Amino acid sequence: MKEASIPVTEKVYCPYPKCSALMSKLQVLEYSKSTVVGAERSGIRKCAKCQGVFCINCKVPWHYNTNCLDYKRRNPYPPAEDARMKTLADGNLWRQCVKCNHMIELAAGCYHMTCRCGYEFCYTCGAEWKNKKATCSCLLWEDGNILYNEDDSDEEDNHDDFYD
Structure with a gap:
């Protein structure tokens, strides 16, 4: 399968x-x-x-x-494999989707995550996003995580298309 x-x-x-x-x-x-x-x-x-x-x-x-x-x-303690995975996840700042338990890593971009199961959440605090909007007050992104195209002639783009 x-x-x-x-x-x-x-x-x-x-x-x-x-x-x-x-x-x-x-x-x-x-x-x-x-x-x-x-x-x-x-x-x-x-x-x-x-x-x-x-x-x-x-x-x-x-x-x-x-x-x-x-x-x-x-059996309140997880199996050794689960404990090792949690240690690895914590060390790499991975997050786990609360809906399907899939591990997610932020490589670049904003903190609004959409898991492969469709659940949306804040990468920083884990709060659920509802109707494409944050339910927390965390930053949406940090400049160091944003990737820019090399051919962008206007690096001062104000990204108005991201706001309502």
């Missing part, structure tokens, strides 16, 4: 490190319903590639004999 063919909000990755298969939520549900009794009600899913059983809600291998809330209480 090609990654680009699945909308971000529908992507599911097998939580088993030796597999990590990409599937759509629908594909996982259909496969699980045919192989696992009670899959629809319980959140238990089965990877179509490795046959590993996992929790669709917690995104971890299936936590037998315990519900998701109890599992999270007993």
Whole structure:
């Protein structure tokens, strides 16, 4: 299955490190319903590639004999891989979309981010943008992050087209 063919909000990755298969939520549900009794009600899913059983809600291998809330209480710390990713993200000033959890890096441009899932937010503080407008009072950009075309003859362009 090609990654680009699945909308971000529908992507599911097998939580088993030796597999990590990409599937759509629908594909996982259909496969699980045919192989696992009670899959629809319980959140238990089965990877179509490795046959590993996992929790669709917690995104971890299936936590037998315990519900998701109890599992999270007993396992308050993220897996080591998640902790390393958070350290890497913090060190590089990456942000995580609150809607789909995709990591985003600002290479250049303004602080108005539009995630690949469509969620819009301020890169500085994380506040949601609504109706193409900021809901925070952060700067929209810093001059050091703006890229200018070399052939721009008028570097003093006042960018009136960006304002209502």
